[in-house]
Structures are given as structure tokens and as C-alpha cells.
Amino acid sequence: ILLLYIQKKTFGVGGNTIHLVTVSACMRLACHRSRNNIRQAKIVKGRSINLALSHRGRQALKQVGMEDTIVSKGIPMHSRMIHSLNGTQYPIPYGKKGQVTLLLQPAETYSNTKLNFAHKLLNWSTETGAMTFLRADGAKEEIQADLIVGCDGAFSAIRKQFLRQSRFNFSQTYIPHGYLELTMPPINGEFAMKPNYLHIWPRNTFMMIALPNLDKTFTCTLFMPFDEFENVTTGDQVIEFFQKYFPDAIPLIGADALKRDYFRLPAQAMVSVKCSPYHLSDKCVLMGDAAHAVVPFYGQGMNAGFEDCLVFNEIMDQLNEDFSAVLPEYTRVRVPDDHAIADLAMYNYVEMRSHVNSKWFLFRKYIDNFLHIIMPRTIIPLYTMVTFTRTRYHEAVKRWHWQDKVRNDIVTRRACWPWHCLKFSDLASLMTCHFFNKEN
Amino acid sequence: ILLLYIQKKTFGVGGNTIHLVTVSACMRLACHRSRNNIRQAKIVKGRSINLALSHRGRQALKQVGMEDTIVSKGIPMHSRMIHSLNGTQYPIPYGKKGQVTLLLQPAETYSNTKLNFAHKLLNWSTETGAMTFLRADGAKEEIQADLIVGCDGAFSAIRKQFLRQSRFNFSQTYIPHGYLELTMPPINGEFAMKPNYLHIWPRNTFMMIALPNLDKTFTCTLFMPFDEFENVTTGDQVIEFFQKYFPDAIPLIGADALKRDYFRLPAQAMVSVKCSPYHLSDKCVLMGDAAHAVVPFYGQGMNAGFEDCLVFNEIMDQLNEDFSAVLPEYTRVRVPDDHAIADLAMYNYVEMRSHVNSKWFLFRKYIDNFLHIIMPRTIIPLYTMVTFTRTRYHEAVKRWHWQDKVRNDIVTRRACWPWHCLKFSDLASLMTCHFFNKEN
Incomplete structure (x- = not known):
């Protein structure tokens, strides 16, 4: 178990303030370094290290000045490629041209962070923040944390303490x-x-x-x-x-x-984990898979984890780094979004298996993309909102349901065109589109 | 923690075969005895011991010849009584006349069962079924169980072992x-x-x-x-x-x-717990709140637990008491029903708070009861199916959705009367009803 923790003293030193997002994002990358070592013994673990990096993850990396380093080590993906039973292949693009998803390979270690590998957490106190680790050499090490950030994965050891508290909602x-x-x-x-x-x-x-x-x-x-x-x-x-x-x-x-x-x-096996709240007093907060393990069918696992850091950082700025205010606010803001992406990944689990194959799916996709082209601010495909914007996940879902209703009205009931839903910017592009059609 | 366990040797002795349901039902009652003791120190625990006993629970008690003993200690409830803000009161009946719910008070101990109070479970082995208990006198006691039946409540100690296995679904x-x-x-x-x-x-x-x-x-x-x-x-x-x-x-x-x-x-606090599977190898099975703690808004908590025993007993008979076949079958049959009652209790949590008050709720209730009277086999109010029949919980929910659709069609869209849905027995009662109207 790799445990990530932050000691306040390590990120305010020498006038060179490093925000939590820095540390967390780096730590996640450290986490991947650890997986890279595992890769050499791949037979033992059998875990994929292919991770899809898209807009949200890139925004978090950008914030800590690491976007370019990471992106240069990735392979851009423009599209899905569907293999039929008879051997033919056809692509289904993700979104508009230029929107790509990156496969992330392990990155360098960021400075100003102390990494401790092979430290197994034995226990931690919800009252004092004292943590006891078992080191690889068999010795025990006790540390005092100002804030414990549990990013220790789907089977989080940190989260076990949460389960002992009353009123902690949890599902696996x-x-x-x-x-x-x-x-x-x-x-x-x-x-x-x-x-x-x-x-x-x-x-x-x-x-x-x-x-x-x-x-x-x-x-x-x-x-x-x-x-x-x-x-x-x-x-x-x-x-x-x-x-x-x-x-x-x-x-x-x-x-x-x-x-x-x-x-x-x-x-x-694959597990989906949801829980709430993400914080325990002002001592501990859960992020990444520890807070919300998702099934791997939306390519958002790492992106959602990185965005956790970004959101946490934004709240840290808003509330002057006062943990007693930041932690409850982080729970309030982030829980609905992480629950939404967990649900979406589960939904895609069904869609990828069967619908990708169906004519109805392809037709809806076609209509959605067409509507998106003529009304780019009003109709945005769900995948685009999730993968290429920072629209809050739960708002993307809400909007998707609304759009679905509009599109189904158009397709199945031939209802009136929802002119009243158009935004001004869409009107402009609709007129351009109309003009364009006329010219051609 | 009170742990309930069954040793096979205790229920086949002396030609007097006692089925598992006997033991389990008794054990549950023993559980209540334990709560009765707690009641004397009510300040410490603050737990309600009012438990609603209805059809399903009574069927389980009947099977072990204890129905009359228990029912004689209960207070029958015929109806809800709604208290308005201005002090007026009006009743909303549960179902048809003669359908009553009982409040159960603690019962006598059944014979042929060994009860061990104040035994705290320290550990148990999923492989051998060995269990270690801490007794009140501080001594440890080890026993070897043929089958461990975990009925140890919403925070089940037995269930903790399940959480350590892969692919155990759990939510609280x-x-x-x-x-x-x-x-x-x-x-x-x-x-x-x-x-x-x-x-x-x-x-x-x-x-x-x-x-x-x-x-x-x-x-x-x-x-x-x-x-x-x-x-x-x-x-x-x-x-x-x-x-x-x-x-x-x-x-x-x-x-x-x-x-x-x-x-x-x-x-x-109040918690709803769902999990799956209910068994672990052929050594252990979860029943009652340990398998499905429900919020207390349908009065089905104890009834669902008792019905667990009844269903288990039925499967024991079908499969010749072969645990390796009985346990997976019990999971297969019982999980969807227990999940359905947990969901219904949660649904009622919303309904009892607000809808009971609303005219629309009362109107729907009125229509449902009217339809039930003229088509007693086709339209059965959900509450009636859940409380006064042994219709499987998940089938009751399915049927309820269908009935809701039919009733809404009738009420809101004035659709054609669904004659084609009528069963023969309903036709008879409909004709009687028609005849009765004519005469009067």
C-alpha cells in the first residue's frame, strides 16, 4: 500500500508556496512510478498501466507546470476504431477535430516533495493525525500529519477509519x-x-x-x-x-x-466505489480512487482524480487554506461530481459492450454531432462535456438528460424545433451554417 | 455483539428434527430477549423495541408452531391515524378489514436451542468454520460450526469477513x-x-x-x-x-x-445496508439485518428477517439440506427480494414524510382501494402485497409499477378500461359488484 501524505511544513518553505494540488498531483505520478516498477514484474500484478489523460487531467497538470512534460510522453488518440466480426474496421470520432485523448506514461518526479515508498500504514488517529507506518526494513515509523490526503486507491487503508465512524455512506x-x-x-x-x-x-x-x-x-x-x-x-x-x-x-x-x-x-475483478463524506474532522481527506474508484469504461479515472486536486486547490485559495472550512466544502462540492462520473462509467460499461454496435446508437451519435455543429453551445455531446471540458460531471449528466429529451423529441416525435432553447451564439452559428449550405 | 450460530448436531437429535427456520426464528427471538434486557437500561441504548409483525413474520412463526404464543402478546393495529397541524385526526386503513399488523413484544425461548449470551466474536475462519469468542468472564472459547448463520445485525461482525473477499457487493x-x-x-x-x-x-x-x-x-x-x-x-x-x-x-x-x-x-442515526452474495463458501450465510438492514419506514424489518428463515427452510427441504447447494440458491432467490424491500423502505421514508399529507396521495389511495375492490386479483395495493401476502418483494415492486401505469392511465388520460387485463376471478367479482349496484 502506498500512502500519500502531506506535512504542512513541506509546502510553505522558503517563500516558495507549493499548493496541495502540486503535491497531490505529483504524488499520483509517484504512484504511477511505483506501478512502473510493478510492470517489470507484470506477471504478478496483471494491471494495465494505460491511463487516458484528457482535458481535466491536463488542466491539473497545467496548474503545476507539468502539462508539456507529460503530454510529450503520451500517444494521442483521435477516435475509436470499431472492429466488426467480419474483419472490417470503421472509426467513430470522440468529438470535434483536434480533441484528443492522451495515453499517459509515467512521469518524472516533481521537486519539493518527499517520497516514501514501501511504507505500509498500520494505523492512524482521527483525533491527533498521528500515523504509524511499517517500513520495508521491518521498523515502525511514527509521523504527525497536519493533513492526511488518502489517495491510496480503491481498497484504501485510510478509508477504513472512515467506515468506523457513524453516518459514513459507502458502497462497493x-x-x-x-x-x-x-x-x-x-x-x-x-x-x-x-x-x-x-x-x-x-x-x-x-x-x-x-x-x-x-x-x-x-x-x-x-x-x-x-x-x-x-x-x-x-x-x-x-x-x-x-x-x-x-x-x-x-x-x-x-x-x-x-x-x-x-x-x-x-x-x-473490477469495482466501483462511492462514498461520502470525503473528509474526517479537519485531519483527513480522500481523493482519487480512494474516494471514487470507477470502472474503466469512460477513461476518466485518472482525470477525475487529478481534477479532485484542482478543485481542492481552488477551494484552498477561496478559503485561505483553513482546513476546517476547506474540507467540508470540498466534500460538498466534489461528492456529487465524483458520484456522477462513477455512474457514467457504469453506464458506459453497458453502452460500450452493446450499443456501439447498434444502428440506433450510431444514428443518435450522428444526430448529436449534427446538432452540436449547428448549435455548438446548446447541444454538446455527453462524451465531449465529460472528456474535453471542465463542466462539472453532475451538471454534464443533468444537461445530457435534457439534451436527450430534446433530441428524442426531434427524432421520434418530429416536435417543433426548440428555437426557444437556442442561445445567441448558436443563432449566429446557425445562420452561418444556413449561409454555408446556400453557397454550396 | 450477539452472534447467532447453529451447530448441525443440535438440530437433528433424538428423531426430533428441528429445521433451521426453527432455530433461526428462535434465535431472533432470543435476540429480542437480549434487547429486552437492554430496555431496562434504555437510557444507554435508546433503541425502540416496537416491532411490527405482519403476514410474512407470522407465516415463519406458524411454521415453528409459535404464531399463537407470539400473537397473543401483540397489540393489533388496524390503521394509520393522521394528526393534522390543527389537531384533527383521521384514519387511513392499511388494507381491507381484518388485515392487521401486530406489535410484537418479546417471546419465550423455544426449546432445543442452546443460547449463549454475551459472547463477542473475535474471529472466524472462512475455510474451517472455526470461531473464537470472548466470553463475559474474559475467557476465550473456540467452537467448530458446521454452518454459521450471521444474524448479528446491521453492523454484523460476521459480515466483516465477507468484505475481505473479492467480488462482495456492499453498500451502507x-x-x-x-x-x-x-x-x-x-x-x-x-x-x-x-x-x-x-x-x-x-x-x-x-x-x-x-x-x-x-x-x-x-x-x-x-x-x-x-x-x-x-x-x-x-x-x-x-x-x-x-x-x-x-x-x-x-x-x-x-x-x-x-x-x-x-x-x-x-x-x-438510521442506516440501510444491502449486500450480495449472502453466503461464503458452504460455511456461512447472512440473514436478517446482517444481510439487509432497512430503514424503519415499512414495518418490514423483522418480517423480512423471519421470511429469510422461511425461504431458507424451503430451500433446505428442496435440496435435501445439502449446504453446498442450499447456500448459493438462497443467495440467488433471496437477494433480489431483500434489495427490493430495502428500496421500498427508503421510498416510504419519503412518502410517509410528505405524501401522506397530500390530497393526490389520498386520491390515488382511494382509486387503488376502489380498483382493488372491483378487481381484487388484478389490482392489489403495494402495501397490501408487501404486508399481507407472501408475494415476493421484488415481484410486488414489479407489479406495483405496472399497476401504477394502469391507474395513471385511468386517472390522468382517461384511457380505455383495461378489460384485457382482467382475470376471470375479477370478472366474477366485477359482475357481482355490478349486480350489487343495480339492486341498490
């Missing part, structure tokens, strides 16, 4: 699907498929995705219900299964590698 | 309301208000209820958001508050007692 929901990772090697030193795409093989109750890595490999992730994983027990069954559902992937992964790698690790 | 949700109990003494040796009613003072964001006890007192329970409890801090403020919202209750409770008792205990 496992989805029926597990995941399994396979590697697709380069062909003649080049990517085996088009990079800059999130490759998706949607097959109703299950699906496979593939994400590019800097070393020209792809990490393929197969998502499937646990009971279906149990039906495939021999190498021949694996080939048979792929032949049936992902025939185009067999030569790319390699039949022998497929037979071998499929059984390297059992399928891994 | 605290509602914003707390509750506080007050006693309404008898007047001239008689009940201060009409007994046989659940008295309700609905006041939108908060409410008070009163339930009769065998000693002719009423236990009044005030449900209110925690922040509003915090606004009332002095005896005078209590009187002012009651004067404003519950004026008719002041003389019945007594102003002095009210000022004193209001501050005896802080407001208590």
Missing part, C-alpha cells in the same frame, strides 16, 4: 465482468494496427479493446463475464473462441502467444 | 434523518390516544409517529434531519418547536417530561 459494487490482458507485438518494428485509436471489438455481452504503447506494442484487454471465462480452459478453446469472435486479432497477437498468455493470470 | 447508506424517542404515559390508567393505530404526525421534512405498548404507554418517535435537531438546544426551544408542529402532543407527553426526555439521548 463489483461488475459481473472480469478482464484479462494480452500483448500485441509490433510487426516489422511498427504498430500492428493503426495507432492513435482506441480499438474496440464490441461483441454484446463481452468486448475487447486495444491501446497503443510507446514501445509500438498494443495492450489488448478482454472484458467478459466471469462465468464465460470459466468456459475457456484449454489453449485450443482459446483459439476456437478467438476464431469465433476476434478472428482478425489472432494473427496480430500470434496463436502461440495467445494460447500461452491467456492463462498467465486469472481474470481480474 | 445513512439517511439525513435521525430519530429520538419520547414516552407518552397512560391517562387514568388508559391509553392517552386510541390504541390499535399507528399515529402519524406528517410535517413534510420531518414527522413523528407513536406506537402503543402493552403497559398502556405510547412510544413516540420523532424523525427529523440532523441539522434541525441541532437547532433545538434548550427546553424552551423544545416546547416552542412542539407548539408549532405537534401542539396536540404536548399535554399528552407532558411539558416537563418533554423538556427533560428530549435531551436524554442524542438523535440516533
